[in-house]
Amino acid sequence: MKKFLTSSLVVIIAAAVLYGCDKENAAPVLKDITGTWRYIGYSGGLAGFGFKPVDTLENYIQVDTANARIMFRSNGDQQCRNYTFEKKQDGTYLGLLTLSDTIYYDLKQLDVFLSHDTLSIYPHNWADAFESHYKISPAHFSWCTNNDGH
Numbered sequence: 001m002k003k004f005l006t007s008s009l010v011v012i013i014a015a016a017v018l019y020g021c022d023k024e025n026a027a028p029v030l031k032d033i034t035g036t037w038r039y040i041g042y043s044g045g046l047a048g049f050g051f052k053p054v055d056t057l058e059n060y061i062q063v064d065t066a067n068a069r070i071m072f073r074s075n076g077d078q079q080c081r082n083y084t085f086e087k088k089q090d091g092t093y094l095g096l097l098t099l100s101d102t103i104y105y106d107l108k109q110l111d112v113f114l115s116h117d118t119l120s121i122y123p124h125n126w127a128d129a130f131e132s133h134y135k136i137s138p139a140h141f142s143w144c145t146n147n148d149g150h
Contacts, residue, residue, distance in 0.1 A: 033085075033094075033112065034065045036141070037119050037134035046128040061119070061134055062141055072103055073141055079103050080144030085112075096124060 039059035043051045062071040071080045082100040097110045109124035119134040 033063045033114060033119060036060055036062045036137045036139045038137040038139065039132060040118075040135050041133050042130045043133065044122070044129065044131045049130075051133065060137065060139060060141070061121070062143075064143070069143065070097070070099070071141060071144060078141065078144055097121075 037060060039054065039057055039061075041051055041053040043049055058073075058075050060071075060073040062073065064070070065085070068082055068084065069080060070083050071078050081103065084098045085095050086098070087095045094114045095112050097112050099108050099110075102108045107123055111122045111124050113120045113122075117136055119136075120131050121134070122131045123129045
């Protein structure tokens, strides 16, 4: 009986190793949205465009989840805001990011979706808007000294 249990345990461990997740080939999954994200393109809009890459703009989002701060940086100009983040479990998007003050076009809430290494942002409850897509970046910027972006 002891040999049977030992051999069964070996078979179970071997099966787990052989059929388990291959971590080297698995797509990277980020735990949260902390870090600096570089704008890579957009999709959607009234015409329903597929992904359109953009490589000439120097637009970034830098997120500090520990201090609930976010910086929007566009060609050297930056706006910093505090935010709250509510994770959604319904599968439609990762969460709702609510800013402490509006940014562009009175925008204050953003739907945020993280898929592997791409962060996608869409204005919450807007119809026919463009979804912005970002990839994680090694860039790092100094934080704004106050919430008005200066």
